Amino acid sequence: MDEFRSGNPAEPKELPGDFMERLDRDIGEAGGELEPDELRKGSIGATMFDLPNSEDGTLVVLLPREHLLKAPSQALLRIKSTDGRTYLGVVAAGPFAEPDSLRGDAPMLVNVQARGGIFLPPYHGRIQVNLLGEERADGKLVPPRFRPLPNSPVFVLDEVESAAVLKAGGDIGLGLAFGYDAIEVGIPSDQKAVLPRHTAILGTTGGGKSTTVSRLIKEAQEAGMAVIVLDVEGEYTHLHEPTEDPNMLLALSERGQQPAGVPAGQMTVYHLVGREPANPKHPNLRAFSLQFARLSPYHVAEILEFTDAQIDRFLYAYDIAKALLRGLGIFPQKDVTPEERARQERLVLELDEFERGYPRLTLSLMLDVVEACLATVKGHDPAPFNELLKTAEGKHLLNTLLHSDKLPKDSRSWGRLYSKLWRLRRLEVFDVSPGKVSPLNYRQLIRAGYVSVFDLSDTGASELSNIAIADLLKGIQEAQDDAYHAWEQGKAEPPTRVLVIIEEAHEFLSAERIDKMPILFEQVARIAKRGRKRWLGLVFITQLPQHLPRQIFGLVNSYILHKITDPQVVSTLERVVPGIEKSLWQRLPGLAPGQAIVSFPHMGRPLLIAVGPTPCKLRMVE
Ligand SMILES: Nc1ncnc2c1ncn2[C@@H]1O[C@H](COP(=O)(O)OP(=O)(O)OP(=O)(O)O)[C@@H](O)[C@H]1O
Ligand SMILES: [Mg+2]
Incomplete structure (x- = not known):
């Protein structure tokens, strides 16, 4: 090799004259140049x-x-x-x-x-x-x-092939797949296997849940779904206005999008009668009341946390109240056609009291009956409030019903029951007389392309929100059932696709209370199961997934996971959410606001995405 070396290492010597020929010959002998594979x-x-x-x-x-x-x-x-x-x-x-x-x-x-x-x-x-x-x-x-x-x-x-593998598209746009320039991730609003199999949106405070939800509401509305939002903080009462958040405005303009609210004419904000609305200026603001008759007596017992002794007495009084309504011809009604009477009799016969209460039974009447029982046990005369029980006929019937050896004794239990029911009465949202505020018309909630926000921000008592939410879910499900029947009989258009969004779901369905509230959970589970067949999708949102009962995860098939830092929560979720690989779970604690791991049944695999900005205004909640 010395022949290649010059005196100065920086100046290589010339190659010997026949070097290249020798090299070519050697290559030829070895089989020629290596073909590129x-x-x-x-x-x-x-x-x-x-x-x-x-x-x-x-x-x-x-x-x-x-x-x-x-x-x-x-x-x-x-x-x-x-x-x-x-x-x-x-x-x-x-x-x-x-x-x-x-x-x-x-x-x-x-x-x-x-x-x-x-x-x-x-x-x-x-x-x-x-x-x-x-x-x-x-x-x-x-x-x-x-x-x-x-x-x-x-x-x-490449992106085209990746998009085909990821199968992540859908008309309800969520955002862009992380790591790609242009793969849009969305939810197909028309696939029965996706939204009607229910969704959970989880993440710590500030992770971007509300932004994601408001986008979801807007996009679902545009896709022609009926969207019902159970809004415990009144956050979504401004959705008809365009966003003013500088971050959102910047993000929108980067994407060439305009700020815009849900069309005001397609949105109603409901609030419970007597409660302060979070946004009193909404153009379609409506107060609503609740009907005691719609509540299952067993559910009432759960929510008011009756003891066994109180349950016995409550159900005893409930039976007296029913007998009064029947005996006094209030339900089934006395002066109606035989057909109508037969219909009402059938209704009573088929009534499932685990599902709902006795028609026309008011909270006020219930209080009168419980007071009358208490008075009788104490040896006093009852002093009813309802005119109905002040008539001779009413007085007589009540007396007959009260004077039975079966009337449970123990005035203290009756007294406690009475005061618990009074607590409900004091909220003044039950059976508000017609004309003042109308009870809800559930059919209006399931109109295509319509957003109904239930502002529950000022209910003052979580029991009340829970009663309202349980009642709403039931009413929506029944309305959707009716729409299905009508369609199946050829009497109506195909039913609307319905999305029900439950904010702060852990307050409504908490793991702690689930053992005490089996009826409420049963009801949610039933709605979830029926929803699959009837196009009714539930969306549970919470910053405290550890407080949701495990059973809820059994009802949910889709997840949008924003930042979650608690390692225990992450590892619990790892057990209940299938298909997300370790490396994605590891990213969960470090996600930026607006980033989320999404897993939906239509997708080829779970994905990390950057959720798009929302064009709608969110109310600031501290
Ligand atoms: N998709 C997004 N794109 C850009 N920024 C976002 C996005 N989502 C959220 N952010 C930013 O994060 C902030 C918090 O988001 P958001 O209010 O939606 O979170 P949250 O999870 O609902 O919080 P909380 O639990 O407090 O209600 C927003 O004000 C915004 O600045
Ligand atoms: Mg929020």
């Missing part, structure tokens, strides 16, 4: 040998340095195994940079780097890839029986 053209790297700690479903891919940045986290890859099989995978960890021939933590490298990094050895990239499946010739993805062989070329899917 057609199969590897366009690949970014190749699979590595397996190691003793290799696991099924995941493999290591090595990348030459120049391709290091072509395999970002979550990128989709195609692996063309040298045995002819093709696999799809996703970058689950990395890309990591590793020196070619030294360990990254070799003392020499550490030393050099620590002193200013004057020496950078050659390096390559390494990524951890999770296998999504084996790609069959027809494009179908099936669970793999083998794994890619070592040194198989790996390719990055």
Whole structure:
């Protein structure tokens, strides 16, 4: 080799005259130049040998340095195994940079780097890839029986192909898939397997839940769904106005979108009678009252936390009240046609008191009956408030009903029952006389393209919100059932797709109370199950998923997970939410506001997304 060396190392000597010919001859003898492998053209790297700690479903891919940045986290890859099989995978960890021939933590490298990094050895990239499946010739993805062989070329899917694999599109736009320029992620509003199988939106305070929800409301409204929002903080009472939030305005303009509210004519804000509305200026503001007769007596007992002794007495009084209504011809009614009378009799016969109460039974009448029982036990005369019980006929009937040996004794239990019912009465939302405020017309809530916000911000008592929510859910379900029947009989258009959004769901359905409130939970579970058939989707939102009863997760198939920092909550969710890989779970505590991991049945796989800004105004809630 001395012949190549010059005196000055900076000046190489000329090559000897026949060097190139000799080289060509040698190459020719060795079989000619290495043909570029057609199969590897366009690949970014190749699979590595397996190691003793290799696991099924995941493999290591090595990348030459120049391709290091072509395999970002979550990128989709195609692996063309040298045995002819093709696999799809996703970058689950990395890309990591590793020196070619030294360990990254070799003392020499550490030393050099620590002193200013004057020496950078050659390096390559390494990524951890999770296998999504084996790609069959027809494009179908099936669970793999083998794994890619070592040194198989790996390719990055372009956006078009990625979109096809992710299957993440839908007319209700949520945002953009993280790591891609233009893959829109959305929810198909017309697929029965998606929204009617129910959704949970979870995340700590400030994670972006309300922004996501207001987007969802707007987009669902535009998609022609009926949207009902149970808004315990009055946050959504300004949705008809365009957003004024500078962050949102900036984000909207970056996307070329305009701030815009839900059309005011397509939105109503309801608030409980006598309660302060969160937005008194809403153009369609309506007060509503509740009807005691719609409440199941068992549900009332749950909500007011009656003791066993109180339940016995309450149900006893309930039976007296029913007998009064029947005996005095209030229900079933006396002076009606025989057909109507038969209809009302049938209604009473078929009445399921776990579902609802006795028609026309008011809270005020119930209080009178309980007071009368209390008085009788104490040996006093009852002093009813209702005119009905002041008539001779009413007095007589009440007396007959009271004087039975079966009347439970113990005036203290009766007294406690009475005061608990009074607490309900004092809220002044039950059975408000017609004309003043009308009870809800549930059919109006399920109109296509209509948003109904129930402002429950000033109910003052969580019992009251819970009664209102339970009643609303039941009413919506019944209205939707009726719409279905009418359609099935050919009497009406196909029913509207309905979305019911329950904010702060942990307050309504708390794990702590679930044992004490089996009837409420049963009811929600029943609505959830019927909703699947009847196009009624529930959306549960909470910042405290650990307070939701586990059973709720059994009813939910879709998730939008904003930032969650509590490791215990994350690990509980890991157990109940299927299909999200470890690397995505690890990102959950570090998500920025507006980022979310979404998992929906229509999607090829769960995705990290940047939720788009909302064009609607949210009320600031401290
Ligand atoms: N999609 C988004 N794009 C950009 N910024 C967002 C997005 N979502 C939320 N943010 C930012 O995060 C802030 C908090 O969002 P938001 O009120 O929706 O959170 P939240 O989870 O509902 O909080 P809380 O639990 O307090 O109700 C917003 O004011 C906004 O600045
Ligand atoms: Mg919020």
